[in-house]
Amino acid sequence: MLESAGSSTEPREPVITRENVTAKPIDAHEPWMRGLHADTGYLLYRLGLRSGQLFNACLQESGLRLRHYAVLRFLATTDGALQRELSARLGYDPSAIVGLVDDLEKLGFAERRPSPDDRRSRIVVLSESGRDFLRDTADDGLRVTGELLGPLDPAERETLHALLLRIAEDGLN
Amino acid sequence: MLESAGSSTEPREPVITRENVTAKPIDAHEPWMRGLHADTGYLLYRLGLRSGQLFNACLQESGLRLRHYAVLRFLATTDGALQRELSARLGYDPSAIVGLVDDLEKLGFAERRPSPDDRRSRIVVLSESGRDFLRDTADDGLRVTGELLGPLDPAERETLHALLLRIAEDGLN
DNA sequence: CAACAACTATTGACGTCAACAATTATTGCT
DNA sequence: AGCAATAATTGTTGACGTCAATAGTTGTTG
Secondary structure, eight states: OOOOOOOOSOOSSOOOOHHHHTTSOOOTTSGGGSOGGGOHHHHHHHHHHHHHHHHHHHHGGGTOOHHHHHHHHHHHHSSSEEHHHHHHHHOOOHHHHHHHHHHHHHTTSEEEEEOSSOTTOEEEEEOHHHHHHHHHTHHHHHHHHHHHSTTOOHHHHHHHHHHHHHHHHTTOO | OOOOOOOOOOTTSOOOOHHHHTTSOOOTTSGGGSOGGGOHHHHHHHHHHHHHHHHHHHHGGGTOOHHHHHHHHHHHHSSSEEHHHHHHHHTOOHHHHHHHHHHHHHTTSEEEEEOSSOTTOEEEEEOHHHHHHHHHTHHHHHHHHHHHSTTOOHHHHHHHHHHHHHHHHTTOO
16 A cells, blocks of 8 residues: 655654554454454444435435335335324334425325324325336336345345344334 | 325315225235335345444443444554545545544544655554453444344354345445 | 323424535645 | 645535424323
């Protein structure tokens, strides 16, 4: 990398270079010295960030973000959900759901309807154009996933998905 | 940009309940109708969030966050790194590195040293107490990972780690 | 049945964080 | 010497999570 003895000004003090910094060698056998990527948790964190970024970049042109997309996908599976259900299942704060549903309503992708059982609650339902949007962007979603999983063959993707699902089902959703 | 079918005021429709909302059945065979967890990318996103939260909760008592921890771990592997190297390798904005190194310096875990080659650059090195911190918190890190990977047996954790590593090495780092 | 506790959606405030432009000091090029 | 490029830094903006507070509604209980 960059290695040069260009010490032009201070010959006095033992110049601090990368070499004598490494003077104290790191013991690769010590578990706390493993690289970052040796930690599955950290790997998940980084890959999760990347996945989110890819999704958001893909959704950018639609004016939506990953959170909106998550709400839409959830509504597609369980037509008609109370906002408190969305909050609980998706893990977002109730106050966040308000804005998300506002945006979706503004775009005509979802609709708030009064609950006949409880006038406090509102039932959020997916609209027709919401369904259309999901259908139209399905390819993009698959493309993102494909780009993310890059070097994995179908069988490996299957096992990865199964493993992640096992983790997710435990404590999440 | 997007068509909006925002017909919000339609008194003509009969009372909407959860039952007749479900009247329009979802076709589970349509790929865009799969559940949220059917998408590996979204799974990664959610699990990454959870992993980050667990790490941050664990580091909370130290006054550090996951980003600081990432910098420390990286410094432990490649003693003496320029800030721009930290930025490039960790994927954080250069302006973010400034604050992170500030915090680490304030805690005495790292040190900024002038580069003899280029007076613009600063070499960030891990200090002794930084090393101590990494050693002391190694167990916490392992505990977090263990808690996260909960229901997986050692062999499964191994395969999961290998798969994630393959993805991470492609385009990340 | 009247008072009270719990709940639903909503708003607002606060702190964190990432992404981007702008600035300063320095270097390399020609 | 002049000028583009670079490293670190500052400042700004917008997204985001968390918490507190409120209004309207429901259920319960004395």
